[in-house]
Amino acid sequence: MTKATRSKALIRKSSSHKTTHKASRRVGGSGRKAAKKKIKRPALAKPVKRLATKVKRKGTARAALARAKRPKVAAGHARAHPASRKVGSPRSRAAASTKEKSQRKPIIVEKAAPSPSVKIFGQAIRLFNRQDFASAREAFSSFIETFPNEVEMVARAKTYITVCDQRLSRPPTAPRTAEALYDRGVFELNRGETEQAIAYFERALKSEHSADHVLYSLAAAHARLGMLGEALEELGRCVNKRESYRIQARRDPDFRPLYQNERFQELVGLEPTEG
Numbered sequence: 001m002t003k004a005t006r007s008k009a010l011i012r013k014s015s016s017h018k019t020t021h022k023a024s025r026r027v028g029g030s031g032r033k034a035a036k037k038k039i040k041r042p043a044l045a046k047p048v049k050r051l052a053t054k055v056k057r058k059g060t061a062r063a064a065l066a067r068a069k070r071p072k073v074a075a076g077h078a079r080a081h082p083a084s085r086k087v088g089s090p091r092s093r094a095a096a097s098t099k100e101k102s103q104r105k106p107i108i109v110e111k112a113a114p115s116p117s118v119k120i121f122g123q124a125i126r127l128f129n130r131q132d133f134a135s136a137r138e139a140f141s142s143f144i145e146t147f148p149n150e151v152e153m154v155a156r157a158k159t160y161i162t163v164c165d166q167r168l169s170r171p172p173t174a175p176r177t178a179e180a181l182y183d184r185g186v187f188e189l190n191r192g193e194t195e196q197a198i199a200y201f202e203r204a205l206k207s208e209h210s211a212d213h214v215l216y217s218l219a220a221a222h223a224r225l226g227m228l229g230e231a232l233e234e235l236g237r238c239v240n241k242r243e244s245y246r247i248q249a250r251r252d253p254d255f256r257p258l259y260q261n262e263r264f265q266e267l268v269g270l271e272p273t274e275g
Contacts, residue, residue: 117147121157128160131183132190137164175200178208185217194225212241220254231255232263239267 114122124139140157148154175181185200201218205211219234235255238245246268249255258264 117143117150117153120146121153124157124160127190128164130190131167131187133164133167134191137161137168140164178204178211178214181207182211182214182217185214185221189217189221189224194221197221198225212238212245216245216248220252223256223258224254226257228258228261231258232261232267235264236267 120139120143124136124143127136127139140161143157144154175184181200181204185197185204188194188200189197198218198221201214201221204214205218208214215234216238219231219238222228222234223231235245235249239249249264250268250270255264264270
């Protein structure tokens with residue numbers, strides 16, 4: 001064999017060896033890939049698929065159970081979805097809330113009636129505010145005797161009695177202005193000293209002729225004393241100045257002697273009564 005023939009044989013042998021090696025590598029690579037695929041498919045794909053199927057079946061069963069428990073609605077009265085009730089403009093929602101509030105029944109809270117002790121104590125304070133200190137002192141003393149267990153109010157009543165004693169012990173100051181004379185006249189009228197009250201009211205009118213409230217009090221004092229002619233004349237002058245004295249005179253107990261008088265009924269706007 002020549003050298004040329006020998007070299008050609010060696011080249012063929014090496015090329016065939018390389019080809020076989022490449023083929024074996026390809027076969028081995030594809031084998032590894034196939035092995036990986038075989039490991040992934042049975043381990044991951046099938047359990048996930050089964051789990052999804054179970055969840056789907058479980059959800060379907062719950063939905064069927066909820067539909068079975070849901071109350072049946074008559075035809076033509078389809079129930080609105082809860083979400084659809086909330087949808088709307090702010091104005092519509094505000095109107096709906098206002099309608100609900102208007103339909104609510106108002107809560108009526110009954111006020112407890114004042115106790116007898118509170119009523120009597122209030123009457124005594126009103127006498128004190130009118131500056132009728134003698135009557136106020138008697139009222140507070142009567143309260144202490146009647147309700148000795150009312151500790152707080154008894155202590156206040158004793159304080160008021162002390163103030164009444166101080167005011168009664170002072171020598172009365174001579175009033176000078178029209179308002180001071182009027183206040184003194186009201187004080188004497190509340191004490192029952194009607195003649196002294198009339199004297200103070202007349203002096204107040206001399207100082208201020210346009211004081212219609214003084215004129216009204218003078219008319220009430222004359223009516224209490226039985227001087228009905230003077231009372232009617234003064235009341236007529238009051239009504240001409242201010243219409244509100246008509247209603248005030250109807251409810252004033254000082255004018256009780258004039259209730260059956262036709263002139264009084266005409267002044268205050270009452271219908272004449274027989275007998």
